[in-house]
Amino acid sequence: METFANLVRAEFTPKNTFLNTASSGLLPARTVTALEEAVRLRAEGGPLDPLFDDVEACRAAYARLAGVPVERVAAGATAALCTGLIAAALPPGAEVLTVEGDFASVLNPFHVRGDLKVRAVPLERLAGSVRPDTALVAVSAVQSADGRIADLPALREAAGEHGARTYVDFSQAAGWLPVEAGAHDYSVSIVHKWLLGPHGAAFLVVPEDFGGLTPVQAGWVAAERPWDSCYGPVTELACSARRFDVSPALFTYAGLRASLELVEEIGVETIHAHDLALADRFRAGLAALGHEPVPAPGSAIVSVPELGRLEPELDRAGLTLSDRAGHLRASFHLYNTPSDVDRLLDVLSG
Incomplete structure (x- = not known):
């Protein structure tokens, strides 16, 4: 393999x-390049088969990254739609335990049902808040707003003790943090963040027995033989998680295939070490400047309270970050370098 720096x-x-x-x-x-080739293929009237092949290649690559059999992976469109599928399967009155301030896509489908008991607790109290009447615990593995990492092993243990299912959103984790999707009943990840893909796709991981989910959004692609199921009701759903597929955004998967190949070529462990080294460098620099970020040890996301107001000024200086809930959020990935961190600290030192 080429050196990390040369690849980047x-x-x-x-x-x-x-x-x-x-x-x-x-x-x-x-x-x-892959996106351009896919667009050219369609402009020239080429066959769709290579683009559908990309979907299956991406499904297999994500299964490897998530550590699950490919038969457990469905190709979706957004995290919210996948959450909605799980919300639709819960009986009226079921309790869903969530985290205060978690990303809306993990929460809102449960709220809009109107007949579920949705309870929110601070992240650090999540595992201890699982009760015998908790049907499902839904949480992001890494909090979008500030980078805090959920204690998933503790959650699995608590959920197992009380017979609750778990649903984990890996959207802010997959690609830099090693993922064990098989340890949870359901999980999801969108692809346009740390997996470096285009917008428009998400992967849903379900149990081998489908965990009581009903493919309420099933169309022809959810059939065991899709091309024989274009007209009339689907007579046989796919025997795998593909029964939860939605019609794929083919250009997205054409590009994503190349992105996932790069992530696998470098390796998540290597990316993890690189990203954390940069985040820790930034935390040390912030301490020297007298700033204290939100405590999020081991995270590639660093969020600094009360500095979100500086986002426009930083943007004018050529630094792209986010203002989230009044915090300045910096997130470090494989294409960042120590000089990027130092430049940000120089501007913040003012």
């Missing part, structure tokens, strides 16, 4: 200091 230089050429992967990751050069 060949794939990424940002024109600014980009520290905003938690919002949307940069597209690798190979992904841009």
Whole structure:
């Protein structure tokens, strides 16, 4: 394998200091090429088969990254739609335990049902708040707003003791943090952040027995033989999690295939070490400047209270970050360098 630095230089050429992967990751050069080729294929009237092949290649790649059999992975569109599928399967009155301030896509489908008991607690109290009448616990593995990491082993233990199912959103984790999706009943990840893909796709992982889910959004692609199921009711749903597929955004998967190949080529463990080294460098620099970030040990996301107001000024200086809940949020990924961190600290020192 090429060295990490050489691979990154060949794939990424940002024109600014980009520290905003938690919002949307940069597209690798190979992904841009794949997108262009897919568009050209459609412009020339080429066959769709290669694009559908990309969907299956992406499904298999995500299964490897998530540590689950490919038969457990469904190809979706958004995290909220996947959450809605799980919300639809709960009986009226079921209790759903959530985290205060978690991302809306993890929460809102349960609220809009109107007949579920949705309870929210602070992240650090999540495992201890599971009760015998808790049907489901829904949480982001990494909090979008501030990078705090959920104690998933403790949650699994508590949920197991009380017979509750778990639903984990890995959208802010997959691609830099090792993921064990098989340890949970359901999980989801969108692809346009740390997995470096285009917008428009998400992966849902379900149990081998489908965990009581009903494919209420099933169309022809959810059939065991899709091309024989275009007309009339689908007579046989797919025997795998593909029964929960939605019609794929084919261009997205064409690009994503290249992105996932890069993530696998470098390796999540290598990316994890790189990202954390940069985040820790930033935390140390903040301490020297007298700033205290939200405590989030081991996270590639660093959120600094009360500095969100500086986001426009930083943007004018060529640094791209986010203002989230009044916090300045920096997120570090494989294309960032120590000099990026130092430049941000220099501007903050003012």
